[in-house]
Amino acid sequence: MATDDYHYNETVLAHIADPHNTGFIEDTDCIGTGTNPACGDEVTLYLEFDGNIVADAKMEVLGCGAITAAMSAVTDLVRGKTVDELLEVTPEVITGSLGGLPKHKRHCARLAQRVIQSAVKNRSSNQ
Amino acid sequence: MATDDYHYNETVLAHIADPHNTGFIEDTDCIGTGTNPACGDEVTLYLEFDGNIVADAKMEVLGCGAITAAMSAVTDLVRGKTVDELLEVTPEVITGSLGGLPKHKRHCARLAQRVIQSAVKNRSSNQ
Amino acid sequence: MTRDPVYMDHNASTPVRPEVAEAINRHLGPAFGNPNSIHRFGRQARAAVEEAREHAASLIGAASPEEIIFTSGGTESDNWALRGAISAVEGRGHIVTSAIEHPAVLDTCQLLEKSGVEVTYINPDQKGLVSVGEVAAAIRPDTRIVSIMWANNEVGTVQPIEKIGALCRERGVLFHTDAVQAAGKLSIDVNSARVDLLSASGHKINAAKGVGFLYIRNGVHIDPIITGGGQERNLRSGTENVPSIAGLGEACRIAKKEQPFESREIASLRDKMENEICERIPDVVINGDPGNRLPGTSNLGFLGAEGETLLIRLDLEGFAVSTGSACSSGSTEPSHVLLAMGLPKNAVQGSLRISLGWGSTEDDVNRLLEVLPKAVERVRSIAPRARTASGS
């Protein structure tokens, strides 16, 4: 098929229509947040650890389709990962797991990564 | 039908495809000529009088469709007319007898009229 | 069992009427000639173009078909009106426009500003209405042109065009109106409205994309922006898009005949839909001016939801709607129209445009009503505030 740098692909569309792991986790201190002032996006990520390993992840998003898809993908990606491994979840990894994002939406993957880092930082600072 | 200021109408097209009274008249002194330097048109009109009345008319044209049609029409229009009546064959009369000319070709009717006048003048000057 | 998707995005583009497709196909077939050719193929094409011009003139009440010049669409028409008006006079000049114009006007104004033209952008009120008084106050001695759209593409608000037209006439200023969304949906008369320049686009009135026209009142002079072969009375060069022009003519002919009836039907379908939505779904606001809108346009704010996510959920359920204008696919910014209207952030973020038109049915609306409440609920549940909200 012809290249399409304008539209969401089917994977992204499926994430947006039915984002994974929406909601929140009570009693966790591992919470990351992020905003994108230009679009008005607001994002929260909740991680629950079992020892050093992410056991559960949930997210809330009020933002465009791309950030919704990115956060949905993140909640899948982080499961089973150690804190060190979490730092390896780069924007490229997130975009890759979505099969790509339109050019003008790639910043959403960067926001999603910052939210992971924010969560990790909040946890560490409380340990 | 919609107005069409761009194309020749059917009457004009018929004149162009088969112009009337082409050729020349030998032994007449009533010859009018005209040129249009911009287009390169060259026109000659031959009139033969029976007393004060035009008995025959012929024309030669090397020029665009519009001047060909105008001259063709003129050779019909002038027949049976007196010299005075010839002066009443205005560009409007010529254009009218063709059912109209495209706007940018109306100057051809003016050239045709000048050729009639030129013929009349040449005759008068020889009488 | 998959049902046909339901198209509810008529302000973005419209389906082509079969009569229009037929007219187009005539000139994709044996009547393919160049209208500037002298021979019969040319004459046949020319006749079609001139017939279309008459239908277009008739749709907007132009005094003469000569006042209609075909273009490649609404965007070119808007560009031409503004760029052509500015370039036709000495000095840089001043433009008065509104902050809720289509980007074809707004971006062009912003670019003209870079070359020294001054522009006043008038903000509308909360309903999207531009005040005639503010236009009057903005006109200066060096104002070359006032450009106010007839109706807005996102919220549908209809502007007081007749009053602005009278004002501009009185003040001796050119008046352009972008009627891309209004033509064929509202009754338009360029003479009673005293419009000098009017833009229209084929694909908003059930004709093809890539064709439109600019009405230029007899006696008004603007410079051409595309020059060359001298087509369109030397005002818009380029071989005429005969098939699309023939189709546009047919669409204008049909619109002229059916507009009053169709508009009433569509408006009542839209009103029914809005009433039901507001009844079945909490926290919905209607954006725009409910009493003064394009017949098929409904712009709704679903507070606490995000528009694009809702749009995509609806898309996967088989409904095509939009979050605002479809013209700037790259845009991630919130609607400049809703922002200029001063709406609160959550109404802007949660806004969805549902636009009905030719072919929309009660069944479409009923199917949407089945699906929309759950979709809104689901999308709202994703948002951070869900935690503190009453329900979940």
Place this chain on the structure above:
Amino acid sequence: MTRDPVYMDHNASTPVRPEVAEAINRHLGPAFGNPNSIHRFGRQARAAVEEAREHAASLIGAASPEEIIFTSGGTESDNWALRGAISAVEGRGHIVTSAIEHPAVLDTCQLLEKSGVEVTYINPDQKGLVSVGEVAAAIRPDTRIVSIMWANNEVGTVQPIEKIGALCRERGVLFHTDAVQAAGKLSIDVNSARVDLLSASGHKINAAKGVGFLYIRNGVHIDPIITGGGQERNLRSGTENVPSIAGLGEACRIAKKEQPFESREIASLRDKMENEICERIPDVVINGDPGNRLPGTSNLGFLGAEGETLLIRLDLEGFAVSTGSACSSGSTEPSHVLLAMGLPKNAVQGSLRISLGWGSTEDDVNRLLEVLPKAVERVRSIAPRARTASGS
């Protein structure tokens, strides 16, 4: 018994191939969406546009589909290349072009002159060929762009594009070529020819009127001339003409595949026709460069006849030909191309362009050969010189 008229004016416009009409109709039917809409109707339209872009890129050997920007036709492409290149730099600048360009280039240059741009118009030789040396000599330090057409629309002469391209690259000057007549008829490779900007038009390659493209080499910057919604990577705003673009893509795909074969066929048909005409009719000259022409183009001077009159006579007999370019229907002046080539007045006045293309048959040619000698004789007999000529 009336037979179908015979179309021999393919340089003015071409019939639409059935595959192209089919592609167009797909997007006049259910796939009518706006390619900038997010929903499935939009995605479907977008995919068609991007596929067409790939076919267009492939036809001219572009390195990337991104280098193809769709426009409303050849005239807009030419305008854009020149106006956009001039506007993109400070200062007024200088253009080098030829005296035999299409009016889309020539008139635009003349208008740019009015705003202070300087233009050098190079005269071709008697065959219509532009000298590379003269282009080299015309380039100045402030030359912004050289614009030389790939092949001429009236006489078909093919220019030394590769050499001009190499020259411009060496001198650091932008090189634009109007390939409206060449695309699909000659093999084109923008990279070996070192072309920076190339114009093409749909209706010259069996696609629709009102669509075309401008190739813009990656890294080359020109200003947009139509602004707004930000379509086409912000270079050409306006809702994309999806049906016509899809059709153009299909036409490019077919042309790429069939061009070498079809061009050979058409050229041999044209040569046969010319030979027969010159054998059967006295005082005929071939205008242009017989050894270096577009395959279907034949421009003949029937000395002592007048072209338009001959054209109309042929039209009534069922043959569509032209006297030169079809673009300027209003024009009464003799061909600027033939004049610039320095042809004698009678060759200019008596010139007729017969252009063959896809769908032309041997039978068409045979039918013409039956009719043409008498038609020429009749038209010659009208002229004043008939009296002194030998025959009548």
